[in-house]
Amino acid sequence: MCWGCKSQHDRETARVQKALSWVSTAGSVAQLWVENRVPARYAERTLDEARTELTSNGEAESALLAATLRDAVHRADRAGVAAPLASLMAHRGSLHAQSDQLESEK
Amino acid sequence: MKKGLQLFLGILTAIGGFFDIGNLVTAAQAGATFRFQLLWALALGTIIVIFLVEMSGRFAAVTKKSIPTGVREHFGVRVWIAPFAILVLLHFLTLAAELGGIAFALQLVTGISFQIWVLPVGVLVWLFLWRATFDAIEYSTATLGLIALCFVVAAFMYHPPRSDVLSGLLPSLPKQDGAKYWLYAVSIIGALIAPYMFYFYSSGAVEDEWDKSYLMVNRIVSITGMSFGAVITAAVIIMTGLVLHPLDIGVDSINQAAFVLTGAFPFWGFLLFAASMGIACTGAAAEVGLSLAYSTAQTFGWNWGESLEPKKDARFALTYTVAIVLAMLLMMLGIDPLKLTIYTMALNAMVLPIVSIPFLMLMNDGRLMREFTNGIFTNAATAIIVLISFVLFVVSIPLVIMGSG
Amino acid sequence: MHLFRELLDKQIEDRDDERMGRVDAIGVELRPGAPPRVVDIELGGVSIAARLHPRLEALAMRLHKKLGVRRSARYHIPWEKILDVNDDRVKVDVCADDTPAMDWEKWLRRHVIGKIPGASTEEEE
Numbered sequence: 001m002c003w004g005c006k007s008q009h010d011r012e013t014a015r016v017q018k019a020l021s022w023v024s025t026a027g028s029v030a031q032l033w034v035e036n037r038v039p040a041r042y043a044e045r046t047l048d049e050a051r052t053e054l055t056s057n058g059e060a061e062s063a064l065l066a067a068t069l070r071d072a073v074h075r076a077d078r079a080g081v082a083a084p085l086a087s088l089m090a091h092r093g094s095l096h097a098q099s100d101q102l103e104s105e106k
Numbered sequence: 107m108k109k110g111l112q113l114f115l116g117i118l119t120a121i122g123g124f125f126d127i128g129n130l131v132t133a134a135q136a137g138a139t140f141r142f143q144l145l146w147a148l149a150l151g152t153i154i155v156i157f158l159v160e161m162s163g164r165f166a167a168v169t170k171k172s173i174p175t176g177v178r179e180h181f182g183v184r185v186w187i188a189p190f191a192i193l194v195l196l197h198f199l200t201l202a203a204e205l206g207g208i209a210f211a212l213q214l215v216t217g218i219s220f221q222i223w224v225l226p227v228g229v230l231v232w233l234f235l236w237r238a239t240f241d242a243i244e245y246s247t248a249t250l251g252l253i254a255l256c257f258v259v260a261a262f263m264y265h266p267p268r269s270d271v272l273s274g275l276l277p278s279l280p281k282q283d284g285a286k287y288w289l290y291a292v293s294i295i296g297a298l299i300a301p302y303m304f305y306f307y308s309s310g311a312v313e314d315e316w317d318k319s320y321l322m323v324n325r326i327v328s329i330t331g332m333s334f335g336a337v338i339t340a341a342v343i344i345m346t347g348l349v350l351h352p353l354d355i356g357v358d359s360i361n362q363a364a365f366v367l368t369g370a371f372p373f374w375g376f377l378l379f380a381a382s383m384g385i386a387c388t389g390a391a392a393e394v395g396l397s398l399a400y401s402t403a404q405t406f407g408w409n410w411g412e413s414l415e416p417k418k419d420a421r422f423a424l425t426y427t428v429a430i431v432l433a434m435l436l437m438m439l440g441i442d443p444l445k446l447t448i449y450t451m452a453l454n455a456m457v458l459p460i461v462s463i464p465f466l467m468l469m470n471d472g473r474l475m476r477e478f479t480n481g482i483f484t485n486a487a488t489a490i491i492v493l494i495s496f497v498l499f500v501v502s503i504p505l506v507i508m509g510s511g
Numbered sequence: 512m513h514l515f516r517e518l519l520d521k522q523i524e525d526r527d528d529e530r531m532g533r534v535d536a537i538g539v540e541l542r543p544g545a546p547p548r549v550v551d552i553e554l555g556g557v558s559i560a561a562r563l564h565p566r567l568e569a570l571a572m573r574l575h576k577k578l579g580v581r582r583s584a585r586y587h588i589p590w591e592k593i594l595d596v597n598d599d600r601v602k603v604d605v606c607a608d609d610t611p612a613m614d615w616e617k618w619l620r621r622h623v624i625g626k627i628p629g630a631s632t633e634e635e636e
Contacts, residue, residue, distance in 0.1 A: 017354070020354045021355050021356040025362045037365070042217060044217070103282065171599070183535070183562060236627070407531070407532040409529065409530045409616075416624050417620055417625055424623060424624060427624075
């Protein structure tokens with residue numbers, strides 16, 4: 001066992017998992033806001049956080065989508081959420097596949 | 107009649123006072139990442155805390171002394187000073203985390219940053235300690251704390267597969283993320299056995315002037331109260347396991363867990379989460395602040411008592427005042443309450459041997475405890491607790507260093 | 512030797528049962544050909560520090576000289592003043608409020624805690 005050092009593979013797995021987690025968070029929160037289940041301010045804050053986390057985990061496109069969602073929430077534009085949300089969910093699908101792939105390679 | 111009421115209030119307090127930022131955060135992380143697989147850590151931690159709380163209540167009822175008093179008188183200041191210093195540090199970090207928790211709950215609802223909320227929150231908690239009596243603090247926060255039962259209601263509404271829940275109660279090895287799995291297990295146990303739990307309980311028993319006639323009350327309160335209290339934490343694991351796990355959401359920020367109740371309660375879910383968190387942390391912050399002041403006053407033999415006016419025990423009042431101010435400053439720097447919580451809880455687990463072993467030795471001292479020393483069963487359990495805490499100690503160091511990364 | 516253990520670290524209470532500190536140290540007179548005799552009991556942060564480490568004692572003493580409000584860093588209560596010793600406390604025939612043991616308490620009362628509104632109900636109502 002090697003404490004403190006992680007292999008390239010482990011690091012990539014951790015990155016993908018984290019990105020997946022934040023893409024999912026952004027998607028869920030945007031959807032819940034559309035359904036009026038969470039307040040706009042919270043949704044904005046969380047989408048902002050998702051953008052930062054996705055950027056630092058090398059998912060620039062998803063980060064941009066999170067920012068777009070945030071802006072839609074800010075404008076209270078419920079219809080404007082649909083398109084970026086759909087793209088984000090597509091990203092989620094591919095990240096999920098990537099994560100499964102990495103798991104199976106172990 | 108009086109005992110009956112005491113029993114009822116005691117159980118209520120134990121249930122309401124059990125849940126805090128540590129339990130919430132560690133349970134949410136465990137549930138989101140490992141679904142029900144870490145329920146066993148909760149069960150194990152609960153058994154340990156039942157024994158510790160029962161013993162500290164029994165110690166207070168038999169000797170009329172709190173734990174710091176007992177340890178210092180018996181082993182001397184040279185033995186007690188190191189555990190005491192660690193205890194002060196842990197209380198302080200926990201206090202900061204609880205204040206952060208209240209402030210974060212307000213951030214969830216208002217959108218205004220927790221760093222700003224920390225200021226009024228700290229003043230409010232301080233005012234509460236400054237003006238209220240011990241009983242008022244204990245019972246009001248405990249009663250309000252029952253709002254966290256909404257997690258239990260939600261968990262029942264989802265009808266989680268019973269076989270999955272039961273199998274989670276048996277320890278099993280993780281399929282992946284070994285380091286994270288053990289870190290979460292250690293943090294869950296650390297959150298349950300936070301030293302303020304049993305130090306506060308023993309000071310409260312002394313303050314309420316328990317005697318031997320309270321031994322049965324003590325036993326029932328610690329077993330029932332702690333078990334029911336753990337049910338709330340279990341419900342958090344189950345809810346995050348049911349809602350966040352399928353979405354692949356890991357809880358690296360409290361924001362990611364804040365909507366777990368919106369499926370069960372579409373309109374109120376979000377508010378219920380924030381309210382449960384805010385109130386649980388308020389009660390815990392008051393308890394931690396008091397517990398710190400009690401332990402310090404008892405260690406140095408100052409006058410102490412929450413029902414006295416601050417002027418009658420200036421040093422006691424000053425202790426919690428300074429602690430709250432420093433904790434507020436720490437949180438205003440913008441330290442993430444979630445991260446602070448995780449590390450503090452792991453630290454709790456790490457230092458359990460140091461803060462509990464002198465006390466466990468006292469529980470076996472016939473001169474002090476007379477016929478009320480630990481029985482064979484409790485001693486066997488105690489031995490296991492010491493062993494587990496030692497293992498936690500050894501295991502948690504590399505885990506904490508490796509961190510959650 | 513038994514007496515030392517019996518005394519050390521015990522709660523000290525004054526003649527009105529006011530808690531005033533703990534027995535932080537014991538003053539002992541060594542007598543040739545006779546068992547050592549307890550002369551007084553001591554309380555104070557410096558006395559605690561002295562039991563932990565000589566360096567800590569020096570540090571505590573320096574802090575006391577710079578910031579202390581106590582009349583003396585170590586407060587000695589002569590053996591003659593001890594009224595009673597039991598499992599729970601050492602009762603001494605002094606008035607806590609008049610001793611250095613309560614100097615800090617009184618100072619804080621006057622300059623810090625007492626200045627905060629609500630410290631005492633008597634004054635307000």
